[in-house]
Structure formats: C-alpha cells, structure tokens
Amino acid sequence: MATKLPDIRALLAALKLAIGGGFLTRDTRLSAVPLAPANPPLPVREGPTVFNYTESAAPGDVVQVQGSFSNTAKFLLTSPAQTTPLPLVAFITYEGHTMVQLPASLALDCYRITVSDLGQVSAPFYVNRPTSLWSNCPEFYVGGTHELHGANLKIGAATPQIFLAPTDGTAAPVAATVITAGTYAPTSLYLKYTVPAGLVAGKTYHVSVANGTNNGERVSLDEPITCLPPGPDFFGVGDRIPSATKYTYGGNVYQLGPGVRDARLPPAATVAGNGTTDDTAALQAALSYAGRAVVNGVPGGVIELQAGTYLVTEVAIPSHVALKWATGALLTMPATGGNGRVVLHSRNTVRAALLNPQIANPATSSTSTADQWFPFFLAGTTEFLVVGGNLALNEGTWFNAQGTTRFYWVGGTISQGAAVNASPRRGPATFHKSQRFIVDGLTINSTIDAMDFTFGSGVVQNCLMTWDGGLGNRQGVVNHFFAIGGSVNIAVRRNTLKATYSPAYPKTLDITYHKVDGTPANDGEGIIAERPGGAETDNLCGALVLATATTATLLSVAGLTLPFPVHIQSGAARGQVRTALSASGNTLTLDRAWDLIPLPGSFYSTCPWTLDNANIEYNILHNLKRAMLFYFGTTRFLRVLHNTCLRSGAIDVAPRYARLGSAADSPIKVNAMYNTYLTDNVVDGQGDTTNGAGILYHPLDYVQALPVATLSYNAHILRNTVRSNANTQQVTIDAVLPSGIWAGVQYQSGAEHYNDQLAIPLALGMLVKDNSTTNCNYGVLTSTGTSNVLVLNQKNAGNAANVVSQTFDRAVRAAVNFVEINTVNP
Numbered sequence: 001m002a003t004k005l006p007d008i009r010a011l012l013a014a015l016k017l018a019i020g021g022g023f024l025t026r027d028t029r030l031s032a033v034p035l036a037p038a039n040p041p042l043p044v045r046e047g048p049t050v051f052n053y054t055e056s057a058a059p060g061d062v063v064q065v066q067g068s069f070s071n072t073a074k075f076l077l078t079s080p081a082q083t084t085p086l087p088l089v090a091f092i093t094y095e096g097h098t099m100v101q102l103p104a105s106l107a108l109d110c111y112r113i114t115v116s117d118l119g120q121v122s123a124p125f126y127v128n129r130p131t132s133l134w135s136n137c138p139e140f141y142v143g144g145t146h147e148l149h150g151a152n153l154k155i156g157a158a159t160p161q162i163f164l165a166p167t168d169g170t171a172a173p174v175a176a177t178v179i180t181a182g183t184y185a186p187t188s189l190y191l192k193y194t195v196p197a198g199l200v201a202g203k204t205y206h207v208s209v210a211n212g213t214n215n216g217e218r219v220s221l222d223e224p225i226t227c228l229p230p231g232p233d234f235f236g237v238g239d240r241i242p243s244a245t246k247y248t249y250g251g252n253v254y255q256l257g258p259g260v261r262d263a264r265l266p267p268a269a270t271v272a273g274n275g276t277t278d279d280t281a282a283l284q285a286a287l288s289y290a291g292r293a294v295v296n297g298v299p300g301g302v303i304e305l306q307a308g309t310y311l312v313t314e315v316a317i318p319s320h321v322a323l324k325w326a327t328g329a330l331l332t333m334p335a336t337g338g339n340g341r342v343v344l345h346s347r348n349t350v351r352a353a354l355l356n357p358q359i360a361n362p363a364t365s366s367t368s369t370a371d372q373w374f375p376f377f378l379a380g381t382t383e384f385l386v387v388g389g390n391l392a393l394n395e396g397t398w399f400n401a402q403g404t405t406r407f408y409w410v411g412g413t414i415s416q417g418a419a420v421n422a423s424p425r426r427g428p429a430t431f432h433k434s435q436r437f438i439v440d441g442l443t444i445n446s447t448i449d450a451m452d453f454t455f456g457s458g459v460v461q462n463c464l465m466t467w468d469g470g471l472g473n474r475q476g477v478v479n480h481f482f483a484i485g486g487s488v489n490i491a492v493r494r495n496t497l498k499a500t501y502s503p504a505y506p507k508t509l510d511i512t513y514h515k516v517d518g519t520p521a522n523d524g525e526g527i528i529a530e531r532p533g534g535a536e537t538d539n540l541c542g543a544l545v546l547a548t549a550t551t552a553t554l555l556s557v558a559g560l561t562l563p564f565p566v567h568i569q570s571g572a573a574r575g576q577v578r579t580a581l582s583a584s585g586n587t588l589t590l591d592r593a594w595d596l597i598p599l600p601g602s603f604y605s606t607c608p609w610t611l612d613n614a615n616i617e618y619n620i621l622h623n624l625k626r627a628m629l630f631y632f633g634t635t636r637f638l639r640v641l642h643n644t645c646l647r648s649g650a651i652d653v654a655p656r657y658a659r660l661g662s663a664a665d666s667p668i669k670v671n672a673m674y675n676t677y678l679t680d681n682v683v684d685g686q687g688d689t690t691n692g693a694g695i696l697y698h699p700l701d702y703v704q705a706l707p708v709a710t711l712s713y714n715a716h717i718l719r720n721t722v723r724s725n726a727n728t729q730q731v732t733i734d735a736v737l738p739s740g741i742w743a744g745v746q747y748q749s750g751a752e753h754y755n756d757q758l759a760i761p762l763a764l765g766m767l768v769k770d771n772s773t774t775n776c777n778y779g780v781l782t783s784t785g786t787s788n789v790l791v792l793n794q795k796n797a798g799n800a801a802n803v804v805s806q807t808f809d810r811a812v813r814a815a816v817n818f819v820e821i822n823t824v825n826p
Helices: 008-018 280-292
Strands: 049-053 062-068 074-079 082-087 089-094 097-101 111-117 125-127 131-135 139-141 145-151 161-166 174-181 190-194 204-210 225-228 253-257 274-278 301-305 308-311 321-325 329-332 342-347 353-355 358-360 374-379 385-387 390-392 408-410 413-415 435-440 443-445 457-461 464-468 480-483 487-493 496-500 525-530 541-543 546-548 551-553 564-568 577-584 587-590 603-605 609-617 620-622 626-631 634-641 644-646 650-654 656-659 668-671 673-679 682-684 694-697 700-702 712-718 721-723 740-743 746-748 763-769 772-774 778-783 786-792 795-797 801-806 816-821
Touching: 049 111, 049 125, 049 673, 049 712, 062 111, 062 712, 062 763, 089 786, 089 816, 097 763, 097 786, 145 204, 145 609, 253 280, 280 301, 280 321, 321 329, 464 480, 525 609, 541 668, 603 668, 609 626, 626 634, 634 650, 650 673, 673 694, 694 712, 712 740, 740 763, 740 786, 763 778, 772 778, 778 786
Parallel strands: 139 225, 253 301, 274 308, 301 321, 308 329, 321 353, 329 358, 342 374, 353 385, 358 390, 385 408, 390 413, 408 435, 413 443, 435 457, 443 464, 457 487, 464 496, 480 525, 487 609, 496 620, 525 626, 609 634, 620 644, 626 650, 634 673, 644 682, 650 694, 656 700, 673 712, 682 721, 694 740, 700 746, 712 763, 721 772, 740 778, 763 786, 772 795, 778 801, 786 816
Antiparallel strands: 049 062, 062 097, 074 082, 074 111, 089 097, 111 125, 131 145, 145 190, 161 174, 161 204, 174 190, 204 225, 541 603, 546 551, 551 587, 564 577, 564 603, 577 587, 656 668
C-alpha cells in the first residue's frame, strides 16, 4: 500500500512556507496547519546556484538555466577565444529560470557561464563540455575497438581525441584512433575507437575524451577500463565486442553429429541427429565433457553440431563452453510436454556461447500451456555470447536472458509468429535487468510483444524489427517494439522498426494491439519507457520535514529500498536531486551535499529513475501507431535526436502529476523530467489517413486541481519537422491529442477545474526553436501550467492554428512568460 499523505490542505500550507508565502491570491479553502516542525532552522543562502542547464549549444542558440537566483541576475560567458566576460542577453528570467542567447558571432567552443546576482557569483557551469560518459564494456584489448556514449563527444568539425592513462600513473597517456563519431547537431552522443598499442595487459586505464573545444580539455570516464591479454578473436566479433579475446577456448573444437563423434568425447556423447530420437543425454554428455576439459592450459571448448536435426528437452551449457551449429544443423524440441520447462539453459555461468544457433520451436497457437517449452533461459550469467543464427520461436514463448551481466548478441535472426491468446506467450526476447548488454545487428521478425530491455543498461543498435499484420499476430497482448523503462545508461541507435498490414488487420484497428475479439485497444509504441501503475510504494511524496547540508528528513521512508533518489520539486531549491544512501529513522544521508539546502515544507518525491542518461538517435520507424512514448516516469538526460518517424503518430513525452483518488487526502504522485532534448527529428504523417503527427511534450496533471509541485525542468524542442496528412487529424492513440508541437500541460480533470492560484508551474522552461509544422492542428500549443516558454523561429504551413497559448477554463492565466519571436506563417 502506498503511504497515505496528510490532508492536501495541510500540504499546501507547508508549501506556502517553502515558497515564502508566494500566493498570488489566497484560496480560502486552505488551512494553516503546518506539516513541518514549528520554527525550523532556516538555511543560509550563499549566492546564486545552478541546478539544471542546457548541455549543448552552438553560436546563436539559446541556453536554459534553472537554479536559485533573482529576476535581475546577470549571466556572463567566457571561452578560450572570449577571455573577457561577455554578458548574455536574456529572453526570460523568472522564478529561478532563464533563457539566454549565445551571440551568433562566437566561435563554436566550450562555454563557461556564471551567474552574477546580488553581488555574488555562482560556480561556473559548462556548455559543450563532454558529459554523462559511459562505455559499452569495462574491458578492451590492444587492437580491438571500444565505444564511449554520453553527450558532447564531438563538437562541430573538430576531431575528437581519446587518451588512455594507466591508473597507477606509471606511464604517460596514450592517444587512440577514433574511427567513428556521431554527428554534431547539437551534440555527438557516440565515439568508437581502436585501442592503441603500448598498453599493458592486466592494468586498468583511465579513459578521457577531448572533443576539440576548451583548449583540448580532457574529461574522464568515471570507470577505469581493464586491458585484456592479447589473443585471437575466435568468434569474429572483435569489431563489436570489446572483450572478444576472453573466449580463449574457441580453438578447442569437438565435432559431433550423426556418425560423427570427436574421439576425445565419451561414448555417452553419441547423437542420432535424426529429429525423432531424443538426443538430450548425448548432447549433455558432450557439453559437460567440454566444460571439464583443459587443453594446453585453456579450460572449456566448442561443441560443433554437424548437419542433422537434434531433438532435445533440457540441456545445460556450462561455463567456457560454446554450442555451435555447422551448416545443416538444427535443434528442435517436442511438440508436447513442455509445461514451461527450458530446452537450453545456462545458469550462473561465465563466458558460455551459442554460435550460429539454429533452433525451431514447434509450438502453435493451439499449443496448450502444458505443452509449451521455454527455448532458452539464462540466470546469473556473465559474458554470455550469441553470434548469428536463426531462432524460429514460431508461436512459443521468448528467449529469456533476464538478469545477465554483459550479455552479447551479434547478428542473426529471431522470429516469432501468430498467437491467439496472451498467456503464456511472450516475445521475442527479454533482457530485463541485464547490465552492460550489447545487441548489435539482430533481425527480429513477426513479434508478439516487446524486445524487453527494461531496468538494464547497454547498447541496442543496427537492428531491424518488423511486424507483419498479415499474420494477425497481435491479439490479446500488450505490444511494443523496444521497451526500455527503468534503464540507466542506455543507447538505442540506428535501428529500424517497421509494421505492415493486411485487410484483416488494417492500421485503423490499431496496428499493434487488438483485444481477443478483434476490437481496437491501446498501446503500440516503437520505443517505450513507462513506469508500472498501481500504488507506487517506491514513490513517496510529501512536504520535507527538515534538511541539512547532506541530509533530508522525510515524512516517512516506509517501503523504500536504498539507494533511492530524493527530488525537490517546490521552493527555491526545486530541481535538485540527490541519492539517499542510508537512513536513520526518516532521516536520510545523501550522496553529496545540496547546492542549496531545501526549506522545510518543500515538496519532495522519491520516484526511481524510469530513464537516466538515455540516448535515442538515428532510428527509423515505419507505420507505427505511436513512434515513441516516455510516460508515467521520472527521467533525466533523455536525448531523442535525429530519428525519422514515417506514418508513426508522435514522439510523446509526458511527465506526470497525479492524485490517486478523489478524496482530498489521497496520495499524490509526481514523476518529474529534467533536461529533455527532442531535437532534429522528422515526424512525417503524410499519406496516413488514420492518424495525425506530432512532437508532444505535455506534462500530465491527473485530477490534482491545485498543483503544488514542478515536474518538468528545461524541455528542449529544437529543429524538428512535423507533417500531418490533414490539419483536421489529431494524434489518436489511447487518447486523442493535438497534432503539431505541443509544449503545454494536459489536464485530465476530475470534478474540479484547474486551479492556478499558487502560480506553481508544472513545467518550468519550454524552449521551442527552429521547428517546422505542416498540416497540423497547431503549429505550437502551450497553456496554463507552464512558465517561461520561448517559441523562436517557428515555421508554419497549412495548420488549423499556428502558435497558441491556451487558458484553461476558470484559470487565472495562460502560459506565464510566454514569448514568441520570428514566427513565419506563409
């Protein structure tokens, strides 16, 4: 059960304390009952502070800054070429938030910006400095490749540089050769480099990157990388798997097939390979022998299946063993008797592998639960590798790689066909809670449900995922293509997600989700990250009791599991997030000091990250109901860049503020978003008569009529192109939303009208710049509940309305500090 909060009126009274009594008009319904202790100690403000800011910008661009400073604060810029502090022009400065423009005459560089306010100067922050760095693997080998992900890894036409220095300081840094870099506009999120000669096996190295700015300043990866001993890349994956040389057993091969048994294998490892004889025991004997073998000091080996069909039930793959399929080899399972048992599994193993796997599951839509087999299951494995192959799951359940560490899948195909009922079918694969995975170049066909990457970290790139409506294979299940909710450090890049249709399953029925009776339902996203609903016992919200420099005292911590984030979402300290590391009663010790100590009564939430540091770039999405959805969760550094969405509805982003119930004391839940980038995307709905197109960033207020918290900080909607088929078409998914660019609040009212008397914005900072909309409901729509909205250089053509700031019924105001400049309406 969720912790029940005090009466909402008492919460509001405490918030009044936190914001210094900042009501524009007093709501006579509010009581004066405080939640915080009487006469709490007040923190001393020590000058202006910055909590959130735009990380990437070119000359002429606009930078958002959110923190604690007055409306008269000044913003000063220096750079290597601009040594004299340069005052920046502010479009808006209000409520601890500003939008300042970089002069177009500046050289593209790393910019150092400070805030001067009331005689004091803030610590500097840096625009275009490499940030949010992480790597695809904590190991590499000389001559192999390694990847860095993050932001600002390359700036403009400058050549980025990678340096590797031993952590023990025994040698000077060695330069690496960058072989692939993302495109700057506004930020490069990816670098791939060749590991240079001269490194010492067994040593760990600091990896740093210089992006060509700030006089060659280097920014280091937090995690040291271990250099592996040299060795052959037996499985041919060194260009994509940085630890490829660790599979040292790859040269020890045992052939096994009909009439073929390596002389070293025991007689018990004699297989029939005829598709009817059960080869389970024989194959297990071979795999177990290889797992015990040591050849020339190297443990493990490869069992290579020769041409034939191998019928098996339950087989375990040990550590340091690969199962390889030669041309003509196929593994299958019985059509009955599975009852959820696993055919191939690898539990608590290290560096096992499947090479060119050819697996066929005979399950059909009429196969009962008692007859279903699990084709593959991993548990507690490290560095499991799949290379190529074809996994034909037919209508059976999925490839299960949950909870793995460094799972690698390079190339190959996985296919799953029709399913009439939802259970027990899943598919095609799950990597839930897998850390540091790499899925590269995989083809996924005829899927039933998502490729599940939730609560993990890693890279999924260069994949093709298709759904064929002609198979009628989406009945009775919730469907997405890539699910990534709960992930920290994830890159989804250069994938193609595509749906096709048939007369029986046209797009008008909703391409990716039908109820069993064939009627349309909701869902159907290409890429999705959302929080589960329900009581949300890990997301406690309320008024802060007390804070010191490194602690926070909450109303309750019941049901929370350390570590967890603490978000401050009202008052002068709003926008700060810290991680609770330990607890004494309801008092938490944090990972680092507050930049500005929050006042008692400040609104807080403890929602875990739904996405933290997520790069979604250069993906192509065809014929989806909704291209992407980031919803019902808390995100930080969500970067959605350079994606092309063709006849695929919208890129939809919705932080949420909700009252879970109609009573005044019902729990409040807040899921905030910080520093979101929707940039250089094309959402083209031309030719789609069933759905409109949009870039939709709409903080959602669900039946909480009187907002007491801010849930969106620094949204960037830049250089996108949006085209609908007709300006009367709306974006129709599980709700009907406006087409075009939406940068405003969505209020789902209960019995009450929206009440903006507290003047606490749900969204603080909406930068909408250099976008183009055609044939949409709106060019840009903003509204009540937003503050500091700048629409700059908007191009409209054929829209039903162009730029609109909407006032909710009975609200006092529309968007606060709404500025529109240089709109083109041909």
